[in-house]
Amino acid sequence: MMARNDVATMGKHSEEKGLYSHITGVILAGGLSKRYGQNKAFLEFDGIRLVDRVTAEMKNIFRHVILITNEKDHYEYLRLPTFEDLIKGLGPIGGIYTGLMSISDQAGFFVACDMPFIN
DSSP: OOOHHHHHHTTOOOOOTTTTEEEEEEEOOOOOOTTTSOGGOOHHHEEHHHHHHHHHHHHTTTTEEEEEOOOOOGGGGGGGEEEEOOOOOOOOHHHHHHHHHHOOSEEEEEEEOTTTTTO
16 A cells, blocks of 8 residues: 555656656567567657657656666667567567566656657
């Protein structure tokens, strides 16, 4: 159970750069893209890869941002802490579980890597 003070601080930004410091932004990039046929994270929308746009937006909101993927080498250029699924084959719930087990902040804010309109 959260104390009132914890709930009160949930919406407050860090003094440093106005970023949330007690919530980790977690980007899920583990999809197999079976239905689409290619990795959607690297598709471009308005000339920007989907995963690049999501990463930039998350970095504008959270001091800590991590990436959950089973293809770490494809995402090295993002320079984010990257974690592989702790339990393989569970789909998005496996990525959420891995994210929860990997963050040290009070909470996590989870998004998929292929959400171009996040802001």
